[in-house]
Amino acid sequence: MSKPIAAVTADTLLADMKPINQKMADYAPRPLLNALGRAGILPIVIAYDDYADPEEFVDTFDALVLPGGPNPSPRFYGEEPLWCIGPTYEKRDIFEIALIQTCLKRGKPILGICRGMQILNAALGGTLWQDMSAQNPKAFIQHMQKAPGNIATHYVDIEKESRLHSILGDGLYVNSRHREGIKKLAPSLTAAARSRDGVIEAVEGRDNDLVAAVQWHPENMDPALMDPLFHAFADRIIRYK
Structure with a gap:
């Protein structure tokens, strides 16, 4: 039996770097690719294409992974950008939203991570806090941690019915x-x-298990703790495949 294939959408390195081919280099996080590989999933990295419709990619994979990255642009959930918003990259937003909608129509599982959960929510009609520290007085936990990115810093409570x-x-x-x-x-x-200040930390599809997403970065945490999340994703892909 061939391995299930998961497309991982690429981020784009916008820094002014040399050589020139690295100035706009598309990439995906190596720890995420490794985590998918440990779960028996064959990851392929796909970048937006100015010369193809996103829908043209969907026949090449069995499932979609939406990794972390820049803030989704507020225009995709009907708002203007606030002065405090972080970097955005609309070409990636447009590409991922079209992939999300097509995958749902075609019955292909989706896993969102951090930004991936946010763009998924926006694509399906939800909205976002652009900057919780400026907009959401109830969010008292440090969600942009100052500790190294692989260190777990705050607790999340998981819904028993989930x-x-x-x-x-x-x-x-x-x-x-x-x-x-x-x-x-x-x-x-x-x-x-949810975190203990009420911020949503993971989501699932209401009517089926086609969609799941988490706000944290499981690929950067202890594999013994987080690999079950990726193995569960692999199981979903095989069932829908």
């Missing part, structure tokens, strides 16, 4: 590298975990 609970249990400490967060949850999603 599918995530069967994978990770009642709760755990996670790393946290985000200034934005879900404000209005998309109608087709349900919250699967």
Whole structure:
């Protein structure tokens, strides 16, 4: 039996670097590719293409992974950018939103990580806090941690009725590298975990298990703790394949 294939959308290195071919280099995080590989998934990295429709990519993979990256542009959930918003990259937003919508139509599983959870929520009709420290007075936890990115810094409580609970249990400490967060949850999603200041930390599809996403970066945490998340994703891909 061939391995399931998961497309990982690429981020783009915009720094003024040399040689010139690295100035706009597309890439995906190596720890994420390794985590997928340990779960028996064959990852392929796909970047947006100015000369093809996103829908043309979908026949080349079995599932979609939306990794971390820059803030989704507020225009995709009907808002103007606030002065405090971090970097955005609209070409990636457009590409990922089209891939999300096509994968859902075609019944292909999706896993979102950090920004991936946010663009998923925006694509399905939800909204985001552009900067929780400026907009959400209830968010008292340090969600943009100052500790190294692989260190777990705050606790999340996992909903007992969620599918995530069967994978990770009642709760755990996670790393946290985000200034934005879900404000209005998309109608087709349900919250699967929250931090203790009420911020949504994981989501799932309301009607089926096609979609799942987490706000933290599991690929940077202890594999013994987080590999079950990627193995569960592999199981979903095989079932839908």
